[in-house]
Amino acid sequence: MADIRFLVERALAEDLTPFGDLTSSLIDPAKMATANFNARQPGVLAGCRCVEETFHAVDPSLTIEWRLHDGDRLAAGDVIAVAEGPYATLLTAERTALNFLSHLSGVASNAARWVDLAAGRVTVWDTRKTTPGYRSLQKAAVRAGGAANHRGNLSDWLMLKDNHLVGTTIAAAVAEARRRWPGRTVHVEADREEQMFEAMEAGADIILLDNFTPDELKTLVPKVGVWVEQTGGRRPLLEASGGITLDTLDAYADTGVDLVSSGSITNSAPVLDIGLDVVPNRD
Numbered sequence: 001m002a003d004i005r006f007l008v009e010r011a012l013a014e015d016l017t018p019f020g021d022l023t024s025s026l027i028d029p030a031k032m033a034t035a036n037f038n039a040r041q042p043g044v045l046a047g048c049r050c051v052e053e054t055f056h057a058v059d060p061s062l063t064i065e066w067r068l069h070d071g072d073r074l075a076a077g078d079v080i081a082v083a084e085g086p087y088a089t090l091l092t093a094e095r096t097a098l099n100f101l102s103h104l105s106g107v108a109s110n111a112a113r114w115v116d117l118a119a120g121r122v123t124v125w126d127t128r129k130t131t132p133g134y135r136s137l138q139k140a141a142v143r144a145g146g147a148a149n150h151r152g153n154l155s156d157w158l159m160l161k162d163n164h165l166v167g168t169t170i171a172a173a174v175a176e177a178r179r180r181w182p183g184r185t186v187h188v189e190a191d192r193e194e195q196m197f198e199a200m201e202a203g204a205d206i207i208l209l210d211n212f213t214p215d216e217l218k219t220l221v222p223k224v225g226v227w228v229e230q231t232g233g234r235r236p237l238l239e240a241s242g243g244i245t246l247d248t249l250d251a252y253a254d255t256g257v258d259l260v261s262s263g264s265i266t267n268s269a270p271v272l273d274i275g276l277d278v279v280p281n282r283d
Contacts, residue, residue, distance in 0.1 A: 047103070
């Protein structure tokens with residue numbers, strides 16, 4: 001909630017500095033109105049708390065009655081919520097509220113497309129490729145769309161990529177990670193088969209199989225099962241990543257990996273078209 005308040009405060013400052021809403025100040029402050037949030041295209045809703053915080057910050061007398069909630073599927077024409085209050089302040093809050101709602105619903109809708117296509121064969125999760133400052137909001141929208149969250153930031157767990165292995169090996173780096181941060185997830189990137197086996201032997205919790213084709217993964221993943229049977233070792237979670245798109249997701253979902261990740265879930269999500277139709281009350 002702290003992130004929402006901060007971002008709403010910044011968004012309103014951006015819109016109202018230095019003199020406030022000059023146009024709406026011409027409207028009689030006693031004039032009341034009713035406004036409907038309407039879905040203009042199908043998708044998944046997210047960002048309701050941002051709307052509430054925007055309305056409260058602009059005018060605490062504004063009220064919102066939600067007909068639908070975060071995670072709900074939207075059809076074109078659905079009434080999402082009904083707001084009431086002074087006509088002038090409803091207009092002042094309109095664009096900031098819609099910016100949050102449309103953007104986050106766009107992320108949720110994009111995540112839902114990935115989840116629908118995966119059809120339970122693989123878990124879809126996001127990445128840290130988020131808009132600066134908006135990560136917690138965008139990751140909440142990803143969850144609203146039915147997908148899962150990768151680590152939230154660099155403090156969540158350890159992820160060893162090629163750039164981290166300067167002057168060391170996967171085995172040594174995993175051992176040092178376990179020594180310094182016992183109990184934390186250790187995630188290792190592998191772009192070659194031998195790196196995958198080294199990570200398994202070192203006891204990695206998750207292995208990111210980077211830039212492998214679906215056909216390569218179909219050959220590689222069964223070898224993990226054989227290794228577990230032969231060594232009695234613990235099977236790590238297997239993540240496919242690197243250039244995966246909605247067009248290729250179906251093929252990756254059939255490879256036997258546990259997880260598929262893509263930055264495009266957040267950084268390439270189009271906004272969902274949502275409108276606010278404001279009607280002044282009759283005196």
